[in-house]
Amino acid sequence: xxxxxxxxxxxxxxxxxxxxxxxxxxxxxxxxxxxxxxxxxxxxxxxxxxxxxxxxxxxxxxxxxxxxxxxxxxxxxxxxxxxxxxxxxxxxxxxxxxxxxxxxxxxxxxxxxxxxxxxxxxxxxxxxxxxxxxxxxxxxxxxxxxxxxxxxxxxxxxxxxxxxxxxxxxxxxxxxxxxxxxxxxxxxxxxxxxxxxxxxxxxxxxxxxxxxxxxxxxxxxxxxxxxxxxxxxxxxxxxxxxxxxxxxxxxxxxxxxxxxxxxxxxxxxxxxxxxxxxxxxxxxxxxxxxxxxxxxxxxxxxxxxxxxxxxxxxxxxxxxxxxxxxxxxxxxxxxxxxxxxxxxxxxxxxxxxxxxxxxxxxxxxxxxxxxxxxxxxxxxxxxxxxxxxxxxxxxxxxxxxxxxxxxxxxxxxxxxxxxxxxxxxxxxxxxxxxxxxxxxxxxxxxxxxxxxxxxxxxxxxxxxxxxxxxxxxxxxxxxxxxxxxxxxxxxxxxxxxxxxxxxxxxxxxxxxxxxxxxxxxxxxxxxxxxxxxxxxxxxxxxxxxxxxxxxxxxxxxxxxxxxxxxxxxxxxxxxxxxxxxxxxxxxxxxxxxxxxxxxxxxxxxxxxxxxxxxxxxxxxxxxxxxxxxx
Amino acid sequence: xxxxxxxxxxxxxxxxxxxxxxxxxxxxxxxxxxxxxxxxxxxxxxxxxxxxxxxxxxxxxxxxxxxxxxxxxxxxxxxxxxxxxxxxxxxxxxxxxxxxxxxxxxxxxxxxxxxxxxxxxxxxxxxxxxxxxxxxxxxxxxxxxxxxxxxxxxxxxxxxxxxxxxxxxxxxxxxxxxxxxxxxxxxxxxxxxxxxxxxxxxxxxxxxxxxxxxxxxxxxxxxxxxxxxxxxxxxxxxxxxxxxxxxxxxxxxxxxxxxxxxxxxxxxxxxxxxxxxxxxxxxxxxxxxxxxxxxxxxxxxxxxxxxxxxxxxxxxxxxxxxxxxxxxxxxxxxxxxxxxxxxxxxxxxxxxxxxxxxxxxxx
Numbered sequence: 001x002x003x004x005x006x007x008x009x010x011x012x013x014x015x016x017x018x019x020x021x022x023x024x025x026x027x028x029x030x031x032x033x034x035x036x037x038x039x040x041x042x043x044x045x046x047x048x049x050x051x052x053x054x055x056x057x058x059x060x061x062x063x064x065x066x067x068x069x070x071x072x073x074x075x076x077x078x079x080x081x082x083x084x085x086x087x088x089x090x091x092x093x094x095x096x097x098x099x100x101x102x103x104x105x106x107x108x109x110x111x112x113x114x115x116x117x118x119x120x121x122x123x124x125x126x127x128x129x130x131x132x133x134x135x136x137x138x139x140x141x142x143x144x145x146x147x148x149x150x151x152x153x154x155x156x157x158x159x160x161x162x163x164x165x166x167x168x169x170x171x172x173x174x175x176x177x178x179x180x181x182x183x184x185x186x187x188x189x190x191x192x193x194x195x196x197x198x199x200x201x202x203x204x205x206x207x208x209x210x211x212x213x214x215x216x217x218x219x220x221x222x223x224x225x226x227x228x229x230x231x232x233x234x235x236x237x238x239x240x241x242x243x244x245x246x247x248x249x250x251x252x253x254x255x256x257x258x259x260x261x262x263x264x265x266x267x268x269x270x271x272x273x274x275x276x277x278x279x280x281x282x283x284x285x286x287x288x289x290x291x292x293x294x295x296x297x298x299x300x301x302x303x304x305x306x307x308x309x310x311x312x313x314x315x316x317x318x319x320x321x322x323x324x325x326x327x328x329x330x331x332x333x334x335x336x337x338x339x340x341x342x343x344x345x346x347x348x349x350x351x352x353x354x355x356x357x358x359x360x361x362x363x364x365x366x367x368x369x370x371x372x373x374x375x376x377x378x379x380x381x382x383x384x385x386x387x388x389x390x391x392x393x394x395x396x397x398x399x400x401x402x403x404x405x406x407x408x409x410x411x412x413x414x415x416x417x418x419x420x421x422x423x424x425x426x427x428x429x430x431x432x433x434x435x436x437x438x439x440x441x442x443x444x445x446x447x448x449x450x451x452x453x454x455x456x457x458x459x460x461x462x463x464x465x466x467x468x469x470x471x472x473x474x475x476x477x478x479x480x481x482x483x484x485x486x487x488x489x490x491x492x493x494x495x496x497x498x499x500x501x502x503x504x505x506x507x508x509x510x511x512x513x514x515x516x517x518x519x520x521x522x523x524x525x526x527x528x529x530x531x532x533x534x535x536x537x538x539x540x541x542x543x544x545x546x547x548x549x550x551x552x553x554x555x556x557x558x559x560x561x562x563x564x565x566x567x568x569x570x571x572x573x574x575x576x577x578x579x580x581x582x583x584x585x586x587x588x589x590x591x592x593x594x595x596x597x598x599x600x601x602x603x604x605x606x607x608x609x610x611x612x613x614x615x616x617x618x619x620x621x622x623x624x625x626x627x628x629x630x
Numbered sequence: 631x632x633x634x635x636x637x638x639x640x641x642x643x644x645x646x647x648x649x650x651x652x653x654x655x656x657x658x659x660x661x662x663x664x665x666x667x668x669x670x671x672x673x674x675x676x677x678x679x680x681x682x683x684x685x686x687x688x689x690x691x692x693x694x695x696x697x698x699x700x701x702x703x704x705x706x707x708x709x710x711x712x713x714x715x716x717x718x719x720x721x722x723x724x725x726x727x728x729x730x731x732x733x734x735x736x737x738x739x740x741x742x743x744x745x746x747x748x749x750x751x752x753x754x755x756x757x758x759x760x761x762x763x764x765x766x767x768x769x770x771x772x773x774x775x776x777x778x779x780x781x782x783x784x785x786x787x788x789x790x791x792x793x794x795x796x797x798x799x800x801x802x803x804x805x806x807x808x809x810x811x812x813x814x815x816x817x818x819x820x821x822x823x824x825x826x827x828x829x830x831x832x833x834x835x836x837x838x839x840x841x842x843x844x845x846x847x848x849x850x851x852x853x854x855x856x857x858x859x860x861x862x863x864x865x866x867x868x869x870x871x872x873x874x875x876x877x878x879x880x881x882x883x884x885x886x887x888x889x890x891x892x893x894x895x896x897x898x899x900x901x902x903x904x905x906x907x908x909x910x911x912x913x914x915x916x917x918x919x920x921x922x923x924x925x926x927x928x929x930x931x932x933x934x935x936x937x938x939x940x941x942x943x944x945x946x947x948x949x950x951x952x953x954x955x956x957x958x959x960x961x962x963x964x965x966x967x968x969x970x971x972x973x974x975x976x977x978x979x980x981x982x983x984x985x986x987x988x989x990x991x992x993x
Contacts, residue, residue, distance in 0.1 A: 008921060008924055008925055008933075008937055011804060011808060015945075016917075018948050019910050019951075022952060023906065023907065025957055026865060026898060026903060026906045026955055027903060029866050029956075030868055030903045031903070034867070037867060038866060040863065191882075192879075192882030
C-alpha cells in the first residue's frame with residue numbers, strides 16, 4: 001500500500017509540473033510573443049479600404065498652380081459585406097446605366113475589394129450622390145486623384161512628371177517625391193474569416209495630403225520664356241534653345257525653359273533623352289563671348305585696366321605661342337578704348353586682358369565665380385562643365401579662355417556668375433524652391449545663400465556700365481529698349497564635335513540684365529544651331545532677350561529711366577546705320593550707296609556679288625564694308 | 631461508513647467548471663452556430679441539456695456503491711466491446727471528423743470509445759486488485775491485462791480515434807505503474823510504445839503532417855499548421871487580461887469549431903493570462919481532490935479505480951492544453967468539463983460520480 005501511495009504522489013507531482021509548463025508556455029505566448037502575434041493577427045483580421053491622399057501641388061511664386069491634381073470619385077465594392085446582392089446589383093446598374101448582368105459580375109465577385117472598372121471610375125458628382133444616398137453596406141465611394149499639368153509644356157523639364165501610381169519619376173516631382181507624396185488614409189475595419197465586416201469597430205484614418213512645393217518661378221515670366229522658345233523653334237528650327245531668368249539679388253530662378261520640350265501629361269510619347277535633359281542645367285558648351293564678362297570683371301577688379309583711358313590697337317589678330325588668334329572682325333577694330341573693346345567684343349583686346357591678368361589670377365576668378373563646379377541648384381541633373389587644368393595652361397589656353405573658348409560651362413553657371421557681378425559682387429547659390437507648405441503653414445523656407453563676395457561694388461558698377469554700352473552701341477543692340485536701361489553681352493560659340501570645331505554650327509547666346517543701374521533680373525538666352533540666319537548672337541538671341549525684357553518690365557514693374565545710355569547721343573557713340581543692299585549693283589552704284597562706309601573691294605569685275613556685312617545689318621559709320629566683285 | 635457524505639469541494643469545483651464551460655461554449659460557438667444552424671444557442675442548449683442530465687447522473691452514480699462495478703466489470707466491458715464493433719458498421723456508426731466513432735441519437739451523439747475508457751479502467755482496477763501477487767511477474771500478471779488493453783485500443787483505432795485511444799492506453803499504463811508493476815517493464819513498454827507510434831504514423835501519413843506542423847506550423851499555414859497558428863493568434867493577442875468576454879475575434883470563422891478542441895484558445899483570448907491561471911488552477915485543484923480520495927480509498931480496487939478515472943480526466947486535459955498552446959502536435963482530444971460534447975461530458979461526470987462514491991468510503 002505504501003509503495004502505491006508513493007507512486008500516486010509521484011504521478012501527481014509530475015502532472016502538476018506539466019500544468020506549470022503549460023502556464024509558462026501561455027505566459028510566453030501572451031507576454032513575450034504578444035507583439036509579434038498581435039501584429040500578425042491584426043493583419044489577419046484587419047481590412048483596409050484605401051483612401052488615396054492627394055499629392056502635394058507645385059505652385060509658382062505667386063501661388064499659381066503649376067502641377068495640379070484632378071480628384072475623382074470611384075465606386076468600390078466589398079462583396080462579402082453586401083447583404084442584398086440582388087437589390088444592390090439592380091440599383092447600381094440603374095444609376096451607372098449598365099446592364100444588371102454586368103453589375104452582378106462585380107457584386108458577386110469572390111474578392112475582398114472590387115473596383116468597378118471602368119463604369120464606376122471618375123464618377124460625376126450627381127452619380128456619386130445617388131450612390132451615396134443608398135447607404136448600402138459594402139458599397140463605398142473612394143477618392144482617386146490624378147496628376148495634371150495645366151500648362152502642359154511649360155516648365156516641363158523642371159517640374160518633371162509622375163508615373164501611374166502618382167510617384168515622381170523626374171524633375172522636382174522626383175526630387176521632392178517624399179514631400180509631395182501624401183500618406184494614404186483608409187477605412188479600417190475588422191472582418192471575420194469569411195471576409196464579412198465585424199461590428200467590433202471601424203477606424204477612419206484620414207489621408208494626409210502631400211506637402212505643397214512653392215517655386216521661385218514666376219508664371220508670367222515663364223510664359224514669356226516659353227512663348228519666345230516656341231517662336232525661336234518655329235523661326236529658326238534650332239537643335240536646342242534655352243532661356244533662363246534669375247533674380248541676381250537672391251539667386252532665385254524666375255523662369256527657365258528649353259526646347260525640345262514635352263508635355264508631362266503624356267510623357268510616354270517622348271524619348272527619355274528629351275524628357276530627362278533639363279538643358280539650362282545640363283547642357284555644357286563653350287560660352288563664347290558672353291564669357292568675356294568674366295575676364296573684363298577680373299581685369300577691372302585687379303586694376304589691370306582703365307576702361308576709359310587705356311587703349312588697345314586691334315590689327316585683326318594676335319599670335320600667341322606661334323598660334324594666330326584672329327578677331328571676329330577681319331582686319332581688326334583698330335585703335336580703341338577698352339570700353340570700345342568691350343562694345344566691339346574684340347577678341348585680341350580680351351586676349352590682352354587675359355595676358356595682363358595671368359593664368360593664376362584669371363583662373364582664380366573663374367573658380368570664384370563658380371565655373372567648373374555645380375552651382376548646387378536644387379534640381380536634379382546638373383553638370384559640372386570642364387575647365388583647363390591649371391598646370392597645363394599655357395599662354396595660348398589663357399588667351400582663348402579670356403574670350404570664352406576652350407572651356408565648357410553650363411547656362412546656370414553663366415547666369416549665376418553674371419548675377420553675382422551685376423548685383424554688386426555677391427555670389428548666390430541659385431535655387432528654385434522657395435518653400436514647402438501645407439494649406440495652413442509653411443514647413444520649410446529657403447532663403448538666399450551667399451557663397452561669398454567676389455568683387456567690389458565699384459567694379460560691379462563699371463562692368464554694368466560697360467555692358468549697358470554693349471546694348472546701347474555694340475553687338476547687343478537687339479535687346480535695346482527705348483527709355484529702359486539694359487545691359488548685356490552677346491556670344492557666338494562654335495560648337496565642338498570630336499575635338500574639332502564644326503563648320504557653320506554655332507550656339508548663339510545673349511546674357512543681359514535690367515535695369516542696368518540696379519538689376520532686378522538677369523536673362524540668359526541660347527539658341528543652338530539656328531537654321532537660315534546669320535550666325536551671330538546679336539542677330540538671333542539679343543532680340544529674343546529684348547522681347548522678354550519688354551514683358552519683364554511689365555511683370556516686374558521696372559520703371560522708366562532717362563539716365564540710360566542712349567543709342568545716338570553719347571559722348572563716345574559710334575553711329576550705327578543700316579548697311580544698304582548693294583549686291584547686283586554696279587561698282588559705282590555701290591560706292592554711292594555706301595558713302596557712309598569705307599569700302600574695300602576684292603575681285604576685278606563691275607558687279608557686286610557679295611557684301612559683308614550683309615544688307616540691313618547695322619554697322620558703325622565709317623566702318624569697313626567689304627564687297628566682292630565678279 | 632455508508633452515511634458519510636461525498637467530497638463536496640470536488641463536487642462544487644466540477645460543477646463550477648462545467649458552468650464556466652457552458653458560458654464559454656456560448657461565447658465561442660454562437661457565430662458558427664448562427665451561421666450553420668441559424669441558432670446562436672444551438673450548442674449551448676445541447677450542452678446544457680447534457681449538463682442537467684449529467685448532474686443527476688453524477689449524483690445518482692455517487693450513490694451506487696463502487697463494489698457494484700467490481701462485480702459487473704465483465705458485463706460492462708462486454709457491452710462496450712459490442713458497441714465498439716457496432717459503431718464500425720456504416721449506417722449505424724456515424725462519421726465525424728474523419729472517424730466513425732458516433733452513434734447518432736436524435737440531435738445528440740454518443741461515443742462508445744468514451745464509455746469503453748471507464749469500463750476498461752474498472753476492469754483493469756479489478757484485475758490488479760485481485761492479482762496483486764501475480765503482477766510482480768510481467769509474463770504472468772502484466773502481459774494478459776496488457777493484451778486486453780491493446781485489444782480495445784485496436785478496436786478504437788479502427789474508427790480511428792487516436793486521441794481517445796491514446797488517452798485510454800496511457801492512463802491504464804500509469805494505473806499499472808501505481809499498482810506496483812516493476813519499473814523495468816515501463817522502460818521496455820516505452821520503447822515498444824515508441825515503435826508502435828512510429829508504426830501508426832507510417833500507417834496514416836496525416837499524423838506525420840500533424841507532427842511536422844507542430845514543429846513549424848508556419849511551414850504550411852493554410853494546411854497542417856492552420857489550427858495551431860489560429861490558436862496562437864487567439865492566445866497571443868489575449869495578453870494579460872484578455873479581450874474581454876465575447877470579444878474574441880478568432881471565433882469569427884478563423885478558428886474552426888472553437889467550442890470543441892480549441893475552447894481553451896478562446897478562453898485565453900477573452901480572459902487573457904489571468905483566465906488561463908484560473909482554469910489551470912481549477913484543473914489542478916480537481917485533480918488534487920481526486921488524488922486525495924484515491925490515497926484514502928478503503929481498498930486496492932477503489933484506489934486504482936479512483937486514480938485511473940481521475941488521471942484519465944487530467945491526462946486528457948493536459949493533452950488538450952498542450953496541443954492548444956503548441957507544446958505537442960494536434961491529437962484531437964477535447965478539454966474535459968469545458969469543451970462542447972455531450973457524451974464526453976457525461977462520461978467525465980460519471981467518472982466524477984464514481985470517485986465521489988469512493989470518497990464516501992474514505993478511511
